[in-house]
Structures are given as structure tokens and as C-alpha cells.
Amino acid sequence: MGVLADFGGTLVSGTALSIAAALLAGEPATPGGELAAAQAVLESDLWAVSTMIAGSACTVLGGYVAARVAGRAEYAFGVTTGLAVLIIGEVLSAGTDASPPLAMRLVGWVITLPLAMLGAHLRMLQKERTTGKRRP
Numbered sequence: 514m515g516v517l518a519d520f521g522g523t524l525v526s527g528t529a530l531s532i533a534a535a536l537l538a539g540e541p542a543t544p545g546g547e548l549a550a551a552q553a554v555l556e557s558d559l560w561a562v563s564t565m566i567a568g569s570a571c572t573v574l575g576g577y578v579a580a581r582v583a584g585r586a587e588y589a590f591g592v593t594t595g596l597a598v599l600i601i602g603e604v605l606s607a608g609t610d611a612s613p614p615l616a617m618r619l620v621g622w623v624i625t626l627p628l629a630m631l632g633a634h635l636r637m638l639q640k641e642r643t644t645g646k647r648r649p
Contacts, residue, residue: 515579515594515629516601522571530563561617568621569628572598576632587640591633595626 534554554560572595579594580587599622 514582515575515577515590515632516597518578519571519575519594519598520601522574523568526567526571527564530560530567533563534560565617565620569624572625572628573632573635576629577636578632579629580633580636587633587637588630591629591636592626594632595629598629599625 575594575598576591579590583590602621603618
């Protein structure tokens, strides 16, 4: 369920960011210029940072959902979700034009598992508050 939450959230946020990119591209100055304007937005630093932030938030959500659904061994399920998302994401983007630059992929590899763990940790904190029991 955590993997579905991550990919579902990424799909929704990616769609919203794509719509925003199309709006930022504005009206083309020349006939056929809309493709060049959209390409410029998609190659911008703002686009890279926005998609990284949205994807990171979705990974935290995925870790949280996995931990909540599991109800036990929350950190293990969070890490498993992060690892699954990382592997599936690499397989899906391998060899496509949609594959991000290597630097962005490296950042993603480094932060994915800690972000999924953060989601699991947030669930653990929530569980402690609702039950009143502290972790050993």
C-alpha cells in the first residue's frame, strides 16, 4: 500500500506540476513555439527542484502509509517501501528520455530510504500519541 501511495501521489503531483509548467510556458511568441517554451520550463532548475520536493513528499507519504497499514515493524515496512519505490522507479525510467540526469538520480538514491523511514517515524510518533505508550 505504501508503494501505491508513493506512486499515486507522484502521479497526481506530477500532473499538477505539468499543468503548472504549461501555464508558466505561456503563449508562444511564434507559431509552433509552444513546444520550445514548454521544453524550457521542463529543463529549468525550478522544475527540477519542484519535482524533487513533490517526489520526496510522496516518499514520506508512502513510508507512513506502509507503517500504518502494517501496524507492526513500522520501520521495516517503511524501508521496504522505500527500497521498492527506488527499484521500480529505476526500472521504469531506465533507457527512456524521461530519465533524470545522473546527479538528480544520485540524490534520489541517497534520500529515498531516509524519507521512507521518516514517514514510518511519523507514524510511530502518531501511534505513541494516540496510545500513550512510549517505544522501548
